Amino acid sequence: MNIPLLDGCFVFDNSSLEKFQSCPYEYYLSQWQRRISTENRAGLNFGSACHHVLRYRYLNCDSKECFWPPHYEAITSILEQHFLENPEPPGDYRNLNLAIEWAAAYNNTYKIEPFEILKLKDGKPMIERSFMRPFCAIVWDNKPTPLIPLSKGSQEWINKNGGSAMWAERLKKQGYIPVFFTGRIDLAITDTTGDWILDHKSAYQFGSNFTADMMSSPQFIGYAWEFKQYYGHLPAGYIINAFRPRSPVKNAAYDTSLLWRTTGKDPDFIRLQKHISQQDLDEWEQNTFSLLEEVMYHYSRGTFGKHKKSCVGKYGKCQFYELCNEVAPEYRDAYLAGANFMDNTWSALNKPEQRKEPVT
Numbered sequence: 532m533n534i535p536l537l538d539g540c541f542v543f544d545n546s547s548l549e550k551f552q553s554c555p556y557e558y559y560l561s562q563w564q565r566r567i568s569t570e571n572r573a574g575l576n577f578g579s580a581c582h583h584v585l586r587y588r589y590l591n592c593d594s595k596e597c598f599w600p601p602h603y604e605a606i607t608s609i610l611e612q613h614f615l616e617n618p619e620p621p622g623d624y625r626n627l628n629l630a631i632e633w634a635a636a637y638n639n640t641y642k643i644e645p646f647e648i649l650k651l652k653d654g655k656p657m658i659e660r661s662f663m664r665p666f667c668a669i670v671w672d673n674k675p676t677p678l679i680p681l682s683k684g685s686q687e688w689i690n691k692n693g694g695s696a697m698w699a700e701r702l703k704k705q706g707y708i709p710v711f712f713t714g715r716i717d718l719a720i721t722d723t724t725g726d727w728i729l730d731h732k733s734a735y736q737f738g739s740n741f742t743a744d745m746m747s748s749p750q751f752i753g754y755a756w757e758f759k760q761y762y763g764h765l766p767a768g769y770i771i772n773a774f775r776p777r778s779p780v781k782n783a784a785y786d787t788s789l790l791w792r793t794t795g796k797d798p799d800f801i802r803l804q805k806h807i808s809q810q811d812l813d814e815w816e817q818n819t820f821s822l823l824e825e826v827m828y829h830y831s832r833g834t835f836g837k838h839k840k841s842c843v844g845k846y847g848k849c850q851f852y853e854l855c856n857e858v859a860p861e862y863r864d865a866y867l868a869g870a871n872f873m874d875n876t877w878s879a880l881n882k883p884e885q886r887k888e889p890v891t
């Protein structure tokens with residue numbers, strides 16, 4: 532078992548740590564072995580398509596009114612390209628047509644945004660900004676060794692000396708493994724109440740559990756931590772820009788306005804907001820640090836334990852259910868390498884740059 536390194540550095544993101552907390556073995560298979568199931572990706576696929584459209588919408592129209600006719604063709608072309616490269620499973624309702632109708636409904640719901648998009652240091656708008664921020668260092672001694680937190684002095688040194696690459700090189704020369712926190716912030720905005728991080732979420736269902744999940748998710752506190760490192764001050768909090776694809780109701784084939792509810796008691800577009808404090812950031816930092824120590828503990832033991840209670844969760848079976856529960860141990864390596872799985876190539880760092888998107 533080898534620790535996966537990127538140019539000699541260990542890189543983690545929020546979703547990898549979420550997997551680790553759910554089941555260390557799932558984390559190991561998906562993040563270290565880099566294999567994920569080819570099945571049940573319709574929801575994720577649809578969410579990715581929407582992210583591409585929102586990137587286009589905010590890059591081209593900022594927070595101003597996005598007149599639909601001049602942009603219809605470009606947005607349709609983005610969606611067509613996405614579904615051509617990533618077709619939905621046969622018969623699944625989260626398809627190209629639903630996505631086109633979603634784009635129109637979203638645009639109608641949020642014609643003019645009540646905020647301004649914040650600018651990056653180079654003057655560009657902060658839209659889908661990937662980051663890779665020094666977090667701590669690993670001393671590897673073939674046994675569990677406490678991780679070394681990033682001191683205030685190190686952070687100041689990084690800022691003063693032009694970045695994290697030099698910090699990483701310096702650590703590597705001293706025999707350490709630099710650890711980076713990575714992610715992608717969908718939008719950073721400002722309104723009359725302060726600066727906010729805004730994250731787009733395609734939701735399976737809305738309700739009290741979804742709200743509670745979003746209000747307690749470490750993902751956005753991590754983004755706020757990064758926001759503070761970048762801008763030097765804490766944001767007021769985060770906003771979840773959520774939408775809910777539903778199985779089409781009767782008659783939706785004849786009346787596409789039934790596909791997306793934009794008004795009424797239970798709309799398919801909602802925004803949730805949460806304030807955060809410095810204590811939230813401190814707690815996130817400590818907790819993340821502890822989780823990374825746990826990851827290294829498993830690595831030092833040469834085994835990532837199976838949390839069998841997570842084999843079936845709120846969204847159904849784990850992607851490795853058959854592998855862990857139905858395939859005999861001696862065939863598991865071959866099964867994992869087979870057609871039911873594919874390479875996990877996702878990275879917060881590379882996706883936006885890989886796409887060619889029309890800009891009007």
Ligand code: SF4
Nearest residue numbers: 554837841842849855
């Ligand atoms: S099937 Fe169960 S044991 Fe296997 S990776 Fe998933 S949660 Fe872990």
